[in-house]
Amino acid sequence: MANRLTFYIFFLLCLCLGLLCVVFVTYWNAVWRGGFAWDGSSLQFNWHPVFMVTGLVVLYGFAAVLYRIPYTWRYDKTPWKLLHAGTLLLAFIFSILGLCAVFDFHNANNTPNLYSLHSWIGICTVALFALQWAAGFSAFLLPWTPVDIRKVTKPLHVWMGSIILVMSIISCISGINEKLFFVLKANVNGTRPYASLPPEAVFVNTFGVLIVAFGLVVLRILYNLKWQRPDPSSDVTSISHSPPHCGTG
Amino acid sequence: MANRLTFYIFFLLCLCLGLLCVVFVTYWNAVWRGGFAWDGSSLQFNWHPVFMVTGLVVLYGFAAVLYRIPYTWRYDKTPWKLLHAGTLLLAFIFSILGLCAVFDFHNANNTPNLYSLHSWIGICTVALFALQWAAGFSAFLLPWTPVDIRKVTKPLHVWMGSIILVMSIISCISGINEKLFFVLKANVNGTRPYASLPPEAVFVNTFGVLIVAFGLVVLRILYNLKWQRPDPSSDVTSISHSPPHCGTG
Numbered sequence: 001m002a003n004r005l006t007f008y009i010f011f012l013l014c015l016c017l018g019l020l021c022v023v024f025v026t027y028w029n030a031v032w033r034g035g036f037a038w039d040g041s042s043l044q045f046n047w048h049p050v051f052m053v054t055g056l057v058v059l060y061g062f063a064a065v066l067y068r069i070p071y072t073w074r075y076d077k078t079p080w081k082l083l084h085a086g087t088l089l090l091a092f093i094f095s096i097l098g099l100c101a102v103f104d105f106h107n108a109n110n111t112p113n114l115y116s117l118h119s120w121i122g123i124c125t126v127a128l129f130a131l132q133w134a135a136g137f138s139a140f141l142l143p144w145t146p147v148d149i150r151k152v153t154k155p156l157h158v159w160m161g162s163i164i165l166v167m168s169i170i171s172c173i174s175g176i177n178e179k180l181f182f183v184l185k186a187n188v189n190g191t192r193p194y195a196s197l198p199p200e201a202v203f204v205n206t207f208g209v210l211i212v213a214f215g216l217v218v219l220r221i222l223y224n225l226k227w228q229r230p231d232p233s234s235d236v237t238s239i240s241h242s243p244p245h246c247g248t249g
Numbered sequence: 250m251a252n253r254l255t256f257y258i259f260f261l262l263c264l265c266l267g268l269l270c271v272v273f274v275t276y277w278n279a280v281w282r283g284g285f286a287w288d289g290s291s292l293q294f295n296w297h298p299v300f301m302v303t304g305l306v307v308l309y310g311f312a313a314v315l316y317r318i319p320y321t322w323r324y325d326k327t328p329w330k331l332l333h334a335g336t337l338l339l340a341f342i343f344s345i346l347g348l349c350a351v352f353d354f355h356n357a358n359n360t361p362n363l364y365s366l367h368s369w370i371g372i373c374t375v376a377l378f379a380l381q382w383a384a385g386f387s388a389f390l391l392p393w394t395p396v397d398i399r400k401v402t403k404p405l406h407v408w409m410g411s412i413i414l415v416m417s418i419i420s421c422i423s424g425i426n427e428k429l430f431f432v433l434k435a436n437v438n439g440t441r442p443y444a445s446l447p448p449e450a451v452f453v454n455t456f457g458v459l460i461v462a463f464g465l466v467v468l469r470i471l472y473n474l475k476w477q478r479p480d481p482s483s484d485v486t487s488i489s490h491s492p493p494h495c496g497t498g
Binding site for chain 1: 361431444472
């Protein structure tokens with residue numbers, strides 16, 4: 001009972017942090033960065049962080065912890081699988097829209113694409129996500145996939161899922177940091193420089209910390225074996241095949 | 250046997266990636282960034298990435314996977330604990346030197362400290378590392394700490410250890426990305442801008458990818474239960490207290 005209560009505290013924390021991330025990224029771009037458009041201007045760029053954070057971090061994280069909710073354990077797994085895959089598909093569509101926003105903006109302004117380290121890590125993350133979704137669909141949703149294939153695939157699926165989340169957070173933090181250096185410069189429309197920590201800088205730095213906190217809570221939920229969906233018919237863990245056996249430090 | 254072989258392949262990959270990271274960060278700063286000094290100039294700043302990557306990523310990662318080496322399992326754990334703690338202490342000293350390098354550079358140039366998102370995440374990482382080292386020392390090296398305390402502390406210790414590694418990689422990537430935007434500007438001493446992907450940009454972006462790859466390999470080694478040091482006297486895993494029980498997808 002205490003275990004379940006602890007889970008729900010973490011789950012609530014996960015939900016709150018995720019929603020806060022969406023509120024922060026939307027408010028930042030709507031209010032401080034001038035709002036949104038789809039016209040090749042910097043207002044189109046503003047969709048990029050909103051779509052990436054909402055899709056590749058928040059929706060992705062929510063989808064990842066779905067199976068850990070004890071409430072879902074009393075029901076057949078199939079609808080939850082569909083919800084997991086559906087939420088991730090939505091997250092993927094958001095990521096593609098986020099990429100379109102920044103590519104269009106770059107192309108309209110004759111800026112090269114994919115030159116920064118942020119963009120290298122980011123594009124690898126989205127590519128891995130696409131592969132992961134297709135592999136997950138083939139392994140776990142196609143009814144004719146043999147159970148043995150699922151057993152072998154599952155630890156890798158969970159592992160790749162975590163890797164993609166970590167990489168998406170790395171991409172987000174490096175991108176937000178870069179954006180703040182770009183826009184918070186002295187003598188640009190009366191803007192105070194980033195180094196003087198104007199209110200926008202404090203707000204967006206806090207937003208970055210929230211993203212990291214959200215990611216860590218999601219990973220904490222994923223890797224606590226006590227919180228995994230019980231399945232007495234199988235001895236396969238989400239992390240490895242063998243039973244745990246380890247010292248006390 | 251196949252399991253052990255796979256471990257050693259991953260371990261070798263971990264060693265190679267770690268050493269490559271040290272070579273890349275040193276070469277970048279020694280050759281492209283003009284070398285090293287301790288005089289408040291940008292040459293002093295150059296120590297910052299070298300110390301942080303070598304300490305907070307590479308030495309830290311090596312120390313983390315130490316217990317997973319099957320060769321060490323046949324011996325008493327105490328010397329390996331001392332090596333683990335000693336390597337981490339060295340990693341911590343490197344981190345402090347890295348912080349001194351950047352603080353001195355900022356102070357000498359009247360630049361504020363700790364304003365960027367990179368620095369916020371970075372300073373939290375080093376603070377958590379200090380806490381983690383002190384807590385680990387108290388729990389696992391002081392001989393009078395009760396075994397029960399060790400059992401309770403260990404999953405948290407492993408978890409915090411992974412979190413700190415993830416946070417240090419986030420800090421590194423955001424810092425490297427920021428540095429490249431700072432130094433690769435058009436018309437500054439004939440430098441080609443970052444957006445035109447000059448050789449330095451390709452080299453350092455590749456270095457960033459190597460850091461991420463190193464971190465993911467370390468985490469893969471840490472979280473494969475099959476690769477944990479066996480200890481039949483205990484049922485405590487490094488991740489959680491309960492046995493694994495989970496579905497097949």
